[in-house]
Amino acid sequence: MNRSRLVLLFWAVVLAAxxxxxxxxxxxxxxxxxxxxxxxLLSDMLVNTLVLLVGVxxxxxxxxxxLAWLVTLCDFPGxxxxxxxxxxPFVLPAYxxxxxxxxxxxxxxxxxxxxxxxxxxxxxxxxxxxxxxxLVFTLVFYPYVYMLARIGFQSQRYTxxxxxxxxxxxxxxxxxxxxxPLARPSxxxxxxxxxxxxxxxxxxxxxxxxxxxxxVIYSAWEDYRSVxxxxxxxxxxxxxxxxxxxxxxxxxxxxxxxxxxxxxxxPYRLKGWQALLASVVSILVVTLAxxxxxxxxxxxxxxxxxxxxxxxxWNLIWNSLLxxxxxxxxxxxxxxxxxSIKYRKRERSRTDSLLxxxxxxxxxxxxxxxxxxxxxxxxxxxxxxxxxFGIEALLLVSGGLGVLLYAYLSRxxxxxxxxxxxxxxxxxxxxVEAAQTMGAGRFTIFRRVYLPLVLPGAAVAFLMVAVDVMxxxxxxxxxxxxxxxxxxxxxxxxxxxxxYERAALPxxxxxxxxxxxxWGVKRIEYRR
Amino acid sequence: MKLKQWFSGILSAxxxxxxxxxxxxxxxxxxxxxxxxxxVVVYSSRKEHLIKPVFDAFTKETGIKVSYLTGKxxxxxxxxxxxxxxxxxxxxxxxxxxxLWYAASQDLFQPIQTQQVxxxxxxxxxxxxxxxxxxxxRARTIVYSTERVKPDELSSYEALAEPQxxxxxxxxxxxxVYTKSLVSALLAHNGQDKTEQMVKGWVSNLASAPMAKDxxxxxxxxxxxCDVGLVNTYYFGRLQEKQPDVALKLFWANQNSTGxxxxxxxxxxxxxxxxxxxxxxxxxxxxxxxxxGLFASLNKEYPANPEVPADPLVAKWGRFKxxxxxxxxxxxxxxxxxxLMQRMGYR
Numbered sequence: 001m002n003r004s005r006l007v008l009l010f011w012a013v014v015l016a017a018x019x020x021x022x023x024x025x026x027x028x029x030x031x032x033x034x035x036x037x038x039x040x041l042l043s044d045m046l047v048n049t050l051v052l053l054v055g056v057x058x059x060x061x062x063x064x065x066x067l068a069w070l071v072t073l074c075d076f077p078g079x080x081x082x083x084x085x086x087x088x089p090f091v092l093p094a095y096x097x098x099x100x101x102x103x104x105x106x107x108x109x110x111x112x113x114x115x116x117x118x119x120x121x122x123x124x125x126x127x128x129x130x131x132x133x134x135l136v137f138t139l140v141f142y143p144y145v146y147m148l149a150r151i152g153f154q155s156q157r158y159t160x161x162x163x164x165x166x167x168x169x170x171x172x173x174x175x176x177x178x179x180x181p182l183a184r185p186s187x188x189x190x191x192x193x194x195x196x197x198x199x200x201x202x203x204x205x206x207x208x209x210x211x212x213x214x215x216v217i218y219s220a221w222e223d224y225r226s227v228x229x230x231x232x233x234x235x236x237x238x239x240x241x242x243x244x245x246x247x248x249x250x251x252x253x254x255x256x257x258x259x260x261x262x263x264x265x266x267p268y269r270l271k272g273w274q275a276l277l278a279s280v281v282s283i284l285v286v287t288l289a290x291x292x293x294x295x296x297x298x299x300x301x302x303x304x305x306x307x308x309x310x311x312x313x314w315n316l317i318w319n320s321l322l323x324x325x326x327x328x329x330x331x332x333x334x335x336x337x338x339x340s341i342k343y344r345k346r347e348r349s350r351t352d353s354l355l356x357x358x359x360x361x362x363x364x365x366x367x368x369x370x371x372x373x374x375x376x377x378x379x380x381x382x383x384x385x386x387x388x389f390g391i392e393a394l395l396l397v398s399g400g401l402g403v404l405l406y407a408y409l410s411r412x413x414x415x416x417x418x419x420x421x422x423x424x425x426x427x428x429x430x431x432v433e434a435a436q437t438m439g440a441g442r443f444t445i446f447r448r449v450y451l452p453l454v455l456p457g458a459a460v461a462f463l464m465v466a467v468d469v470m471x472x473x474x475x476x477x478x479x480x481x482x483x484x485x486x487x488x489x490x491x492x493x494x495x496x497x498x499x500y501e502r503a504a505l506p507x508x509x510x511x512x513x514x515x516x517x518x519w520g521v522k523r524i525e526y527r528r
Numbered sequence: 529m530k531l532k533q534w535f536s537g538i539l540s541a542x543x544x545x546x547x548x549x550x551x552x553x554x555x556x557x558x559x560x561x562x563x564x565x566x567x568v569v570v571y572s573s574r575k576e577h578l579i580k581p582v583f584d585a586f587t588k589e590t591g592i593k594v595s596y597l598t599g600k601x602x603x604x605x606x607x608x609x610x611x612x613x614x615x616x617x618x619x620x621x622x623x624x625x626x627x628l629w630y631a632a633s634q635d636l637f638q639p640i641q642t643q644q645v646x647x648x649x650x651x652x653x654x655x656x657x658x659x660x661x662x663x664x665x666r667a668r669t670i671v672y673s674t675e676r677v678k679p680d681e682l683s684s685y686e687a688l689a690e691p692q693x694x695x696x697x698x699x700x701x702x703x704x705v706y707t708k709s710l711v712s713a714l715l716a717h718n719g720q721d722k723t724e725q726m727v728k729g730w731v732s733n734l735a736s737a738p739m740a741k742d743x744x745x746x747x748x749x750x751x752x753x754c755d756v757g758l759v760n761t762y763y764f765g766r767l768q769e770k771q772p773d774v775a776l777k778l779f780w781a782n783q784n785s786t787g788x789x790x791x792x793x794x795x796x797x798x799x800x801x802x803x804x805x806x807x808x809x810x811x812x813x814x815x816x817x818x819x820x821g822l823f824a825s826l827n828k829e830y831p832a833n834p835e836v837p838a839d840p841l842v843a844k845w846g847r848f849k850x851x852x853x854x855x856x857x858x859x860x861x862x863x864x865x866x867x868l869m870q871r872m873g874y875r
Binding site: 102106215227477 | 575576577595597598599600602603606607610612614630701703705708735736737738739740741742743744747748750751753763862863866867870871875
C-alpha cells in the first residue's frame with residue numbers, strides 16, 4: 001500500500017468513525033425490545049419507508065430531470081431566470097416547508113376551508129397516507145436532481161443531437177435515446193442524494209406523523225431510552241444507504257464520456273403554445289416550491305416581527321454563518337485532497353472508490369444518531385486520556401467547536417465529494433498529457449490545469465455544505481458549546497411549541513443568508 | 529507523487545491547525561468564564577424564550593449570573609451522562625416528570641439541600657428522595673367545541689373511548705411525552721386491560737390521524753374536523769390570549785374519579801455540579817412566590833407553589849381536582865405505556 005492510499009484510508013476511517021461506533025452497538029443487542037418493534041412498528045415502517053423512497057425517487061427524479069432538460073435544451077421566454085430560480089428551493093429547510101405546507105393545506109388551513117365554503121368539498125385528512133409527505137420531499141429535494149442533471153445535459157455534445165435530427169428522429173426519441181442515457185449517471189447521483197436526505201429526515205415525517213425508519217430509531221431512544229437499540233436500528237439504515245451508494249456507483253459502470261465541449265446554446269427554440277406551456281410550467285414549479293412557502297413566511301414574520309426580533313438575532317445569524325463557512329471550507333479541502341488522490345493516475349482503482357464510499361456513509365446517518373455516536377467516540381477518548389494521562393474531559397467539555405465541526409465534516413463530506421468529483425471528471429487526461437509534453441511540472445499542472453477546472457465544482461460544493469450545515473439541527477443542538485445557538489435552533493424551539501408564526505422570522509433569516517452565499521457562488525461560476 | 533503528498537500534507541496540516549485553534553479558543557472562553565463572577569450553569573429543555581426572563585430576574589435580584597444551554601430532554605441527559613464528572617452544568621431543567629424520573633434513575637442528581645423547596649411544593653410534584661422538584665404545573669385535559677358539544681356529555685378520559693365519539697376525536701401523536709405521561713398515569717390507576725380497551729377505543733374514534741401538535745388539535749376542532757380533543761392547558765391559554773372569544777372550552781376530566789392528569793416542568797441539582805450552593809440558591813428562588821408567578825405565567829401554566837395565584841387568564845378556567853398520583857410513578861411506567869400504545873396501533 002503506498003502512501004497516498006494510506007492518506008485515503010486514514011480519512012475514510014476518521015470520517016466513518018461515528019458509524020463504526022454506532023455499529024458496535026450490536027455487541028449488546030436487546031432482543032426483547034427489537035422483538036417488540038418487529039411485532040408492532042416494523043411492517044408499517046418498512047412499507048412506509050419503501051413507498052416514500054419510491055415516491056421521492058419518481059417525483060424528484062421526473063421533476064428535476066424534466067426541468068434540467070427544459071432549461072438546457074430548450075429556449076423559451078424567461079429561460080435564463082428559471083435556470084437559477086429552479087435551484088432556489090434548495091435553501092429552504094425541509095421542516096420549514098413541511099410546517100408551512102401543513103398550515104396551508106391542512107383541514108383547518110385556508111385552502112381547504114375556502115374549498116369547503118365554496119363547493120361541496122368535504123375536506124381531506126392530509127395526515128393519512130403518504131401523498132403529502134412525498135409531495136413535500138419532492139418539492140424540497142428535486143434541486144439535487146436538477147442541479148446534477150443540468151450538468152449532465154450541459155456536457156453533451158451538440159453534435160449528438162444534430163446527428164439524431166439528421167437521422168430524422170423526433171425530439172422525444174432523441175431525449176429518450178441520446179440525452180437521457182448520457183445524463184443518466186448524473187441523474188442517478190442526484191436521486192441518490194435526495195433519497196439519502198429523505199432516509200435520514202426526521203423533521204418532515206414527524207410533522208406529518210408518518211412512520212419511517214427514523215421513527216423506530218427515535219422510539220427506541222425517546223420512548224425506551226435505549227441508545228443501544230436506537231444505534232442498532234440506525235446502523236441498519238446505514239447499511240441500507242450503503243447499498244444505495246454502491247448501486248449508484250455501480251450504475252455508473254466503467255463508462256466514461258469525455259467532452260471537450262459543452263452546450264452553449266440550447267438546440268430547441270420553442271415557439272407559440274410550446275413556449276407558453278414551458279413558461280407556465282416553470283412559473284408553477286417556482287411558485288409551489290419557493291414563492292408560496294416564502295410568501296407565507298414573509299406574512300407571518302411581518303405579523304410577529306415586534307414580538308420575535310431582538311438584538312440576539314445578530315448573534316444567531318453570525319453563528320449560523322460562521323459554522324456554515326467553517327464546515328464548508330473544511331469539507332471542500334478534504335474533498336479536494338481525497339479526490340486528488342483518487343484521480344492521481346489515469347486508471348481508477350476499485351479500492352479508492354470503496355474507500356470514498358466508506359467516507360461518504362455519514363450522510364445517511366440521522367444527525368442525532370451521528371451526534372450520539374460522536375459523543376461516545378469522544379467519551380472513550382476522554383476516559384482513556386483521564387486513565388493514562390490524568391487529563392479530564394479534554395475533548396467533550398473543552399473540545400468545543402472542534403467536536404461539532406467534526407460531526408459536520410463526517411456527515412456532509414458526501415455532499416462536497418459529489419460536485420468536486422464531477423469537476424475532476426471533466427479534466428481530461430489529454431489536458432494533463434498536453435501540459436506534460438510542454439514540460440510543465442507537477443505543481444504547474446495542478447495550478448494551471450486542475451485548479452481552474454476544479455474551482456467551479458469546489459464552489460458548488462462549498463455552497464451546498466454551507467447551506468446544509470446552516471439548516472442542520474440535531475447535531476448542532478446536541479453538540480454545540482455555550483453561546484453557539486443558531487437560527488436553525490431558534491426555528492426548532494419555536495416550532496416545537498407550535499409557534500410556527502414566530503418561527504417564520506428565523507426561518508427567513510436562514511433563507512436570506514443561504515441566498516447570499518448562493519449569489520456569491522453564482523458570481524464565481526460566472527467569472528469563469 | 530511528491531506533489532500530491534506535499535499538497536495533502538499541507539491540507540492535513542491546515543485542517544489540524546484550524547481544528548486546534550478552534551479548540552484552544554473555546555477552551556480559553558470556558559476558562560475565562562470560570563474566572564468570572566459567581567455563575568450557575570443550567571442545561572434546560574424548557575425553551576429559551578420561557579426561561580430567559582426568569583433567569584434575568586434572578587440575576588438582577590442576587591447578582592448571580594445564570595448561563596444556560598437549551599436542548600432536547602433526552603439529548604441533554606445523554607450529554608450530562610457523557611460529560612460525567614467534568615460537566616460544567618449545575619442544574620438540569622426539563623419538562624415532564626418522565627424525563628426527571630429518568631435523569632434521577634441514571635443517578636445524575638444529588639438531593640436538593642434547601643428547605644424552601646419542600647415547604648413550597650406539594651409532595652406529589654416532587655421526587656420522594658428529594659432529587660428533583662416540579663416548578664410549574666400543566667394539566668392535560670379535554671378541550672371541546674362549544675358549538676357541537678355540551679359539557680354534560682363529557683366526563684372522563686376513559687369515556688372518550690365510547691362509541692358516541694366515533695369520528696369526533698382528535699389526539700396528539702403517541703410519540704409526544706405528554707401523551708405518554710397521561711396514558712402511563714391512567715395505566716397506574718386502571719391497570720393493563722382497561723387501559724388497552726381505552727386506547728383501542730380512542731384509536732377507533734379518531735377523526736384524523738394523530739397530530740403532531742396540540743395547536744393542530746384545537747385548529748381542527750375549530751374547523752369542524754373533530755369535536756373533542758386532549759390538550760395541555762397552556763396551549764389553550766395561548767390561543768385564548770390571541771382570540772378571547774374562541775369557540776372552545778376546557779373540561780376538567782375525571783373530577784368524579786382520579787382527578788385531572790397534571791404534569792410538571794421541573795429541575796434538579798446535578799451530582800457533579802461545580803457550584804451546588806448556587807444551584808440550590810437558584811432552586812429556592814424559583815419556588816419563591818415572586819419567581820413562581822413569573823415562571824408560570826410566561827407559559828400560561830399553573831404555579832407549582834399553591835400559595836401563588838395563577839395568571840388571571842388561567843385562573844378564569846376555574847379550580848379543579850388534580851390527580852395526586854406521585855409523578856415519579858408516572859415516569860417509571862412510561863415505557864410500559866408506550867408499549868401498550870404501540871400494540872394498540874396508536875401512533
